[in-house]
Amino acid sequence: MSDAQQNLVNYEIMGSKGPTVLLIHGLFGDLDNLKRLGRELESDYRVVAMDCRNHGDSFHxxxxxxxxxxxxxxxxxxxxGLQKISLVGHSMGGKLAMEFALTYPDLVQSLIVADVAPVAYDARHRHILDALEAIDLEQVSNRKEADAQLAEHxxxxxxxxxxxxxxxxxxxxxxxxxxxxxxxxxxxEISAGVRDGEFAGPVLFIKGGDSNYLTEAHRxxxxxRFSDVDIKIIxxxxxxxxxEKPRIFNRLVRAFLEQHSRT
Incomplete structure (x- = not known):
């Protein structure tokens, strides 16, 4: 079965009025990761949180x-049946949000990217993959035992x-x-950069102050790719x-959306 014939990604909707905001998690995550942000926005926005393919309850x-x-x-x-959306993505989800905006710019009102650049990275998650694959699930009878195995790595x-x-x-x-x-x-493929292209709409990059995922070298x-860029540092x-600092993060997202998500 081709991907075009696959089921939709799993998603959850919070809120029922206002502009639509799509939340996209990072690698190893699921739609719960940005749910606190979703609850912050649901009174004024239609928030859609999704599980990426091969994650959460989405298709493999x-x-x-x-x-x-x-x-x-x-x-x-x-x-x-959406005409235009704003996107918020963290890490892998930020790359996906950028890829979507560059591929379908007419469908994107605004874009918020959390601590990632549109570039290729080295194998930063290799140790996590190795740790997960080292767990012998046949020897796991409860989560405590799984945690003990994972703690070795x-x-x-x-x-x-x-x-x-x-x-x-x-x-x-x-x-x-x-x-x-x-x-x-x-x-x-996950570590790769996003496609070339241009998105002229408003884009906010939010950087972790102690993180090296988004630096001056990525300018x-x-x-x-993006001509209307604002950068905030937490x-x-x-x-x-x-x-780590959800109140500040959520406040930055809300302020940007209030300024840019309504046509």
Whole structure:
């Protein structure tokens, strides 16, 4: 079955009035990751949170290119009958949001990108993939045991809790909701930069002050694609800025949307 024939990505809608805002999570995440932002916006916006392919409750596929994932977003937009949307994406989700805006600029009102540039990165998640694949699920009878195995490779308890959200129990056996084999095999696609092109609408980049995912070295790659750019920095945060200082992150997103999401 081709991707065009696959089911829609899994999604959840919060709010029922106002402009539509699509929230897109990062690698190893799901639609819950930006739900706090969704709740902040739902009184004034129609918020759609989605699971990317091979993540959460969305379909599994043999490819993870940004072009293919942008088409997933397009099918969702068509399914919901949307004319124009604003997008908020973190990390991989930020790249996907940029890819969609560059591919379908007429469908995008505004764009908010959290701590990522439109460029290729080195294998920053290799240790996480190796750690997840090292877990012997046949020897796991509860989440505590899975956490103990993961702790042999990852010290940060918060990161482990985030990753273990992807464990589910079916037929007395734990398994990953993530399509780990494909994510591993397609990691170079996930690490790749986004397409060339131009999007003339308003774009906000939000950078974690302590993160090196978005730096001055990325300026040319950003300005080559986006002409109306604002950059905000949340000091004292790393790559997970939306989780580390959610009030500030959500306030920046809301302020930008209030200025740019209404035609």
């Amino acid at each position: 596929s043999e490819t993870m290119t940004y072009a293919a994932m942008a088409d997933d977003v397009k099918r969702l937009v068509d399914e919901l 990852i010290d940060d308890r918060g990161v482990r809790q985030f990753l273990l959200k992807n464990l589910q129990r079916e037929n007395e056996q734990y398994q990953w909701r993530l399509n780990l084999p494909v994510i591993d095999r397609c990691y170079s 040319d790659a950003v300005t080559a 000091e004292g945060t790393g790559h997970w800025l939306h989780a």
